[in-house]
Amino acid sequence: MSGKSAPRAHGVTHPGNVRRKNEDCFLADAELGLYLVLDGMGGHNAGHVASARARDVIRAEVRANLGRKPPAALLEGAVRAASAAVFAEAQRERDLTGMGTTVVACFMAGERRVILAHVGDSRVYALQRGRMRLLTRDHTVVAELLARGALNAGEAAVHPYKSVLSRNLGGRSDARVDMGDLELEPGDRLLLCSDGLSGFASHEAMEQVLGGAEDPDRAAAELVELALRGGGGDNVTALVIELGAEPARDSTQEQRRSAAAAWWARRELFQTEARRRRVHQSPICAVLSPEEAVAIVAGNLCEAVYHDLEQAAGLHVWTYAENLANGWLDQAGEYAALRDLLDQLREAALVVVADVAEADPRLAVGLETGLLRALIVAEMAVAGALGERMRKLEAVLVTQHTRATTAPAFSDEKTVELTGAYKVEPPSPMVVACLERAWAACREQRDARHPQSAQVVEAAHRAALDTSAEVDMAPAMRELFGTRVLSEGALHPLLEALGRGRARHMQAVRDLAEAPSIRLAALRRLSMVHAGMMSALAVLVFEAAQEVSERYRRATLVSARMRGEMTRQEVRISTLERQLATAAGELEAGAGFASASGSAAFAAASDDAGHAAIDLGLATVPDGRPEPDPTRPGEGGKP
Amino acid sequence: MERHARTFEAIRPEVLDRLLDVRGSIDHTLSAVPSQVMRQEFDAVLDRMQTYLLDGDAGRYRSFAERWVAIRLGEGFSPENLIHSVVALGDVVLDVARRRLPAGSDSADFTREVARMNFTAARLIVETLAEELASMSRAARRRE
Numbered sequence: 098m099s100g101k102s103a104p105r106a107h108g109v110t111h112p113g114n115v116r117r118k119n120e121d122c123f124l125a126d127a128e129l130g131l132y133l134v135l136d137g138m139g140g141h142n143a144g145h146v147a148s149a150r151a152r153d154v155i156r157a158e159v160r161a162n163l164g165r166k167p168p169a170a171l172l173e174g175a176v177r178a179a180s181a182a183v184f185a186e187a188q189r190e191r192d193l194t195g196m197g198t199t200v201v202a203c204f205m206a207g208e209r210r211v212i213l214a215h216v217g218d219s220r221v222y223a224l225q226r227g228r229m230r231l232l233t234r235d236h237t238v239v240a241e242l243l244a245r246g247a248l249n250a251g252e253a254a255v256h257p258y259k260s261v262l263s264r265n266l267g268g269r270s271d272a273r274v275d276m277g278d279l280e281l282e283p284g285d286r287l288l289l290c291s292d293g294l295s296g297f298a299s300h301e302a303m304e305q306v307l308g309g310a311e312d313p314d315r316a317a318a319e320l321v322e323l324a325l326r327g328g329g330g331d332n333v334t335a336l337v338i339e340l341g342a343e344p345a346r347d348s349t350q351e352q353r354r355s356a357a358a359a360w361w362a363r364r365e366l367f368q369t370e371a372r373r374r375r376v377h378q379s380p381i382c383a384v385l386s387p388e389e390a391v392a393i394v395a396g397n398l399c400e401a402v403y404h405d406l407e408q409a410a411g412l413h414v415w416t417y418a419e420n421l422a423n424g425w426l427d428q429a430g431e432y433a434a435l436r437d438l439l440d441q442l443r444e445a446a447l448v449v450v451a452d453v454a455e456a457d458p459r460l461a462v463g464l465e466t467g468l469l470r471a472l473i474v475a476e477m478a479v480a481g482a483l484g485e486r487m488r489k490l491e492a493v494l495v496t497q498h499t500r501a502t503t504a505p506a507f508s509d510e511k512t513v514e515l516t517g518a519y520k521v522e523p524p525s526p527m528v529v530a531c532l533e534r535a536w537a538a539c540r541e542q543r544d545a546r547h548p549q550s551a552q553v554v555e556a557a558h559r560a561a562l563d564t565s566a567e568v569d570m571a572p573a574m575r576e577l578f579g580t581r582v583l584s585e586g587a588l589h590p591l592l593e594a595l596g597r598g599r600a601r602h603m604q605a606v607r608d609l610a611e612a613p614s615i616r617l618a619a620l621r622r623l624s625m626v627h628a629g630m631m632s633a634l635a636v637l638v639f640e641a642a643q644e645v646s647e648r649y650r651r652a653t654l655v656s657a658r659m660r661g662e663m664t665r666q667e668v669r670i671s672t673l674e675r676q677l678a679t680a681a682g683e684l685e686a687g688a689g690f691a692s693a694s695g696s697a698a699f700a701a702a703s704d705d706a707g708h709a710a711i712d713l714g715l716a717t718v719p720d721g722r723p724e725p726d727p728t729r730p731g732e733g734g735k736p
Numbered sequence: 737m738e739r740h741a742r743t744f745e746a747i748r749p750e751v752l753d754r755l756l757d758v759r760g761s762i763d764h765t766l767s768a769v770p771s772q773v774m775r776q777e778f779d780a781v782l783d784r785m786q787t788y789l790l791d792g793d794a795g796r797y798r799s800f801a802e803r804w805v806a807i808r809l810g811e812g813f814s815p816e817n818l819i820h821s822v823v824a825l826g827d828v829v830l831d832v833a834r835r836r837l838p839a840g841s842d843s844a845d846f847t848r849e850v851a852r853m854n855f856t857a858a859r860l861i862v863e864t865l866a867e868e869l870a871s872m873s874r875a876a877r878r879r880e
Contacts (some may be wrong), residue, residue, distance in 0.1 A: 227834070227835060228835075299758075299760075299762070299820075299824070300758055300760070301758050301762070301824055301827065301828070301831075305827070432862075432863075432866035432869070432870070433866075436859075436862075436863070436866075458841075459841055459844060462841070462844045462845060462847075462848050463844060465848055465851075466844070466847050466848045466851045469848070469851035469852060469854070469855045470851060472855055473823055473851075473854055473855050473858045476819065476855070476858040476859055476861070476862050477816075477819050477820070477823060477858065479862050480815050480816060480818070480819040480858075480861060480862050480865055481815070481816050483815060483862065483865040483866055483869050484814060484815030484816050484865065486869055487815060487865065487868065487869050487872060490869065490872045490873060490876060491872065493876050494872060494875060494876055494879070497876065497879040497880070498879075575877065575880070576877075
C-alpha cells in the first residue's frame with residue numbers, strides 16, 4: 098500500500114452486556130491494506146485463542162506472500178492457512194478441541210479495488226451513495242437450508258439453530274472460503290462486523306449511523322453503542338473503512354454544520370427563553386436554584402443538541418433525556434412534569450429557530466428539522482425509561498398475583514401491623530371552620546415548585562376533618578408514598594414535603610384571626626394528624642425494607658442456583674456448537690452442500706455504476722441489493 | 737399543506753417498497769409476515785400520513801396512531817420496539833425524500849413537515865406508555 102493514500106479505518110470491540118469474555122478480535126493494518134474481523138467460538142478461552150491465532154496467521158501469510166501472488170489468491174491462501182493452523186492447534190491441545198472462528202477479510206488490491214474473503218456469519222456491508230448493502234451471505238445451517246428451499250422464511254426466523262454455523266475457520270483443516278471483490282469510490286465506506294452488531298441492531302439504524310457519522314472512528318464507536326443499546330447479547334465488533342482521505346462534504350453536511358453553528362451562537366437566547374418559560378419552576382428542578390436549573394437543565398440540553406446537530410447523531414440528547422427521565426422517575430415523579438419540562442424547552446428552542454429564520458429562512462428550516470430529530474430521540478429515551486419501569490412493575494404485579502393466589506411460603510414471617518390509626522374526639526364545628534379557612538389560605542399560597550407539599554397539606558386537612566372516632570393516616574400516606582423505592586433520592590423529597598407541608602399548614606392556622614382557644618384546638622388537631630402521617634411513613638418504610646431484605650435473601654439463593662445452571666449450560670452449548678459445526682462441515686463436504694466448492698456468495702454491486710458483478714450464488718432483488726436475510730433482525734424477508 | 741401531500745404521493749410507491757424491504761429492521765417479527773399482508777398494512781399507514789400532511793389534523797392522526805399502538809402492543813412489542821417502529825416509519829419517508837427529491841426549499845419544507853409528524857407520533861407513544869405505567873402503578877397499590 099506504500100505510495101498510495103491509505104483508507105481511514107477504525108475498529109471497536111466490546112464484550113457486550115451479557116458475556117464476560119470477548120472472543121471477537123479485529124485487525125486494521127493500513128501498511129498491508131489488510132482489515133479483519135473475527136468472532137471466535139469454543140469453550141473456556143478457546144474462542145479467543147482461535148480468533149487471535151487466525152488473525153495472526155492471516156497477517157503473517159499476507160505479509161510473507163505480498164507481491165508474489167495475485168491479490169485474491171493471496172488472501173484466500175492466507176485464510177486457508179489460518180484455518181489449517183487453528184485446526185492443528187485444536188487437535189494438539191485437549192482444552193482447545195473444537196475451537197473455531199468466523200472471519201471477514203478485506204484486502205486493498207489497489208486504490209479502489211477491494212478483495213473480500215469470508216467464512217461464517219460475520220458480515221461485510223458497503224455504504225455507497227448513502228445506501229448500505231450487505232455483501233456477504235451468512236454461513237449458517239438455517240441460511241443454507243433456506244437457500245435450498247428446505248425451510249421457508251417464517252420457519253427460518255424461529256428456527257432454534259438459526260445461529261449455528263455451517264462453516265467456520267478451524268472446524269476442518271481445509272476451510273471453504275467465499276471470495277469476492279468490489280470497486281469503491283472516494284467517500285464510500287465498508288463495515289466489517291461480528292454478529293453481535295448485525296444481530297442486535299436494525300439494518301436501518303446501522304445505515305443511518307454508518308452514513309451519518311463524521312468519520313470512521315465515530316461510526317465504529319456509535320455502531321457498537323447501537324448494538325449495546327439493542328441488548329448487547331453477544332460480543333460486538335465494528336470495523337469501519339473509508340476510502341479517500343478527505344471526501345468532499347456534501348451540501349447536507351455543510352447545512353448541518355451551519356445549523357449547529359447557528360444554534361450554538363444563540364445559546365444565550367435559548368437559556369433566556371427557557372427561563373422565561375419558567376423551567377426552573379418545574380418540580381423536576383425543585384432542589385435547584387433558578388440559575389442552577391436553567392444552567393443545568395437548559396444548558397446541558399443546548400450543548401447536547403449542538404453536538405448531535407454537528408455530528409448527525411443522537412447519542413448526546415439520548416443520554417441527556419435518559420438521565421433526566423431516570424432521575425425524575427426514580428423519585429416517583431409524575432410523567433406529566435417531565436413532558437411539561439420537555440415542552441417548555443421545545444418552545445424555547447423554537448424561538449431560536451424563529452430568530453435564525455429572520456436572517457436565513459432556509460437555514461432555519463434545516464435547524465428545525467435537526468431539532469425535531471433531537472426531540473424525537475429524547476422521546477425515545479423517555480420511552481426506554483418508562484419501559485424499564487413497566488417491566489419492573491409487571492414483575493411486581495406478577496408477584497402480587499402469585500401471593501394472592503397461593504399460600505404464603507413463609508408462615509413464620511414477621512408481619513407488621515400498620516398503626517397509623519388514632520382514636521380522637523371529633524373536631525367541634527368552630528374548629529372545623531378554622532381548619533377550612535386555613536386550608537383555603539394554603540391553597541391560595543400554593544407553590545408550584547412544591548406540589549408534594551400541597552398534597553401533604555391536603556391529606557392532613559382531610560384527616561383533620563374526619564369525624565369518625567378513629568383517624569387512619571395509612572391510606573393518605575400510602576397514596577403519597579406511591580411506588581417509591583427505598584433510597585435517599587426517593588425518600589428525601591417526601592420527607593422534605595412532609596416538613597414543608599406541616600410548617601405551612603400550621604402557619605396558616607396561626608395567621609388566622611380566630612379566638613386563641615379555637616386556633617389552639619385546631620393546631621393540636623393538626624399536630625396530631627401530621628405526627629400520625631410521620632408514623633405511618635415510618636411503618637411504610639419498615640414494611641418496604643422488610644420486603645426488600647426478604648427479596649434480597651431469595652434473590653441470592655436464586656442467583657446462586659442460576660450461576661451454577663448457567664455454567665452447566667455454557668459447557669453444554671459449547672459442546673453442541675462443536676458437534677453441530679463438525680456435523681455441518683461433514684455434511685457439506687460429503688453432499689456438496691448448497692453450491693459447488695469455490696462458488697462465491699458475495700452479492701457484490703451489479704448496480705448502475707457498472708461495478709463488477711461477482712454474485713455467483715446469491716439471489717438479488719431487482720435493484721441489485723442482496724436478498725435480505727429474514728432470519729436477522731436487520732433484514733427484511735420475502736417469504 | 738397540499739404541496740407536501742402531493743410530494744408525498746410522488747415518492748409513496750418507493751417508500752412502500754423500501755418499507756417492505758426493511759420491515760425486518762423495523763421489527764424482526766414483521767419479516768415473518770407475508771409481503772402482501774404487510775403491503776396492505778403499510779399502505780394504510782401511508783394513507784394516514786398523507787392525510788395528515790394534507791389536513792394537519794393531529795387529532796385524527798393521533799386516533800389512528802392509537803390503534804396502531806394497540807395492535808402492536810397486542811402483538812407483544814416492547815415499549816422500546818414500539819416507539820422505534822413508529823419512528824422508523826417516518827425515517828424511511830425521510831430517507832427516500834432525501835435521495836429522491838431535488839435539493840431546494842420545497843424539499844427542505846417537506847422534510848421538516850415529516851419530522852414534525854414523526855415527533856407527534858413519538859410523543860403519542862410516550863404518552864400512551866406513561867398512561868399504561870400509571871395504570872399499572874395504581875393496580876399494584878390497590879393490590880397492596
